[in-house]
Amino acid sequence: MKFRNILFDVDGTLINTTTANLMGLQDLLTMSGKKSYSFDELMKYEGIPGCYTLKALGFENIREAQRQWGSLIEHRKYMFEYYYGIQGTLSVLKSAGFGLGIVTSRTNYEVENDPLLTALKSFFRSIITADHTDKHKPNPDPLIYAMNINGFNPSETVYIGDTIHDYEAAKRANIKFIKAEWGGMTFDVDGEHYQAKTPIELLKLVSEHGTGMLNTRTERIF
Numbered sequence: 001m002k003f004r005n006i007l008f009d010v011d012g013t014l015i016n017t018t019t020a021n022l023m024g025l026q027d028l029l030t031m032s033g034k035k036s037y038s039f040d041e042l043m044k045y046e047g048i049p050g051c052y053t054l055k056a057l058g059f060e061n062i063r064e065a066q067r068q069w070g071s072l073i074e075h076r077k078y079m080f081e082y083y084y085g086i087q088g089t090l091s092v093l094k095s096a097g098f099g100l101g102i103v104t105s106r107t108n109y110e111v112e113n114d115p116l117l118t119a120l121k122s123f124f125r126s127i128i129t130a131d132h133t134d135k136h137k138p139n140p141d142p143l144i145y146a147m148n149i150n151g152f153n154p155s156e157t158v159y160i161g162d163t164i165h166d167y168e169a170a171k172r173a174n175i176k177f178i179k180a181e182w183g184g185m186t187f188d189v190d191g192e193h194y195q196a197k198t199p200i201e202l203l204k205l206v207s208e209h210g211t212g213m214l215n216t217r218t219e220r221i222f
Contacts, residue, residue, distance in 0.1 A: 002211045003176060005152035006093060007143065008124075009161035010104040012046060012183035014086050015116050020079040021046070024072035025053070028065065034058060043185070047163030048137060049105045049130045070110070080116055083182050085199035090123040092203060098210060099150055102127040103142045103159065125150055138168035143175060158209075160202065167193070178205060 011017045022042050029036060034057065045053040050069060051062050059065040094100055102124050104111065108131045111117055121127070126149055133141040147157055159170040162183025170177035170193070177193040179185075180202070189195060194209075196202040 002209055003156045003158045003206075004097075004211050005099045005101070005147065005150065005157040006206065006210075007101045007103050007146055007157065007159045009047065009159070009163070009166050009180070010102060010106060010111075010117060012162035012185065013160055013166075013180045014083065014102075014120065015114075016081050016083055016183075017073075017079075018043075018046060018184070020073055020076035023076060024069055027072050028069045029057065031068070032059070032065075046185070047105060047161065047165040049107075052136070077114075080114070082116060083180075083199065087120070089199040089203055090120065093206065094123050096210075098206070099152065100124050101146050101150060103137075103146050104128070105130050105137055105165075107131055138165040138172065140169050140173035143169055143173040147173075147175075156211075158206075160196075163187075176209075178202060 008014055011021070022039050025042055025045075026037065045056065050066055054062050054065045054069070090100065100123050104127070106129055108129050111127060111129055126146060128142050128146045130136055130142075133145050135141040143157075143159060147153065154174040157173075158176040158178055159166065159173075160178045160180055161167065161170070162180045162185050164185070164187045167177050167179065167187065167189060177189060179187075179189050179193070179195040181195055181197045182199070194205050196205055
C-alpha cells in the first residue's frame, strides 16, 4: 500500500535548532563544572528527550538541569530558522490530501513556546510530544501512538527525520523512513528506506510512493 500518513520530526527536520541547543548544552556543562564536549561529540544526543541527554552526561537533578538548559536556549531562539522550502513543502502535501503529523522528542511546553513551530501548526492533524508516551525514540511507541490516534496503519505511514534515533524508531514501528539529509546528520539507511537531500527531493519521493495528487510544478513555490 502507498503511504497516506506523513509524520515529521521537528528539530533538524522542520526547524534548524541544532546550534542553539548544543551551545546551550555546552554552557550548561561549563557552568556545572563537568567535562567539556565538542559539537561533534554532542551530536549523538540530538533527537532524544533532553532528560535522557542530561542523565547520560552525569546530571543528577534532571528537572533543574532542564530548566537551566531551557533558559540558555531561550536566549538563543533568535538562531532558530526554518529549513529552506519547508513551509512550501508542507503546504503542497496538505493540499494534495496527505495526513500530516508531528512526532517530536520535545515536551508540550517546548512546542507551545516556539513561535516558529506555532506558525506551522495548521498543517498538522496531531503533534505528539515526549509527554504523550512513557517511552521515547528510538522506542517506536510515539510513532505507534501517532498512527493510532489518526487511524492509519504502518503500511501507509512514513516518518521523516534526521537522526539515527528517528530511523531506529521508524524501523521498530515497521514504517518507512525518509532521512532529511538537510539536517546534516551522517548515517546510512538500508535499501528499504529513503533519503532526501532537500525538501524538493522529499516531494518527489512522496509523489512516487504516496497516494496524494501532487502538483508536478511544485518547484515554483520555493
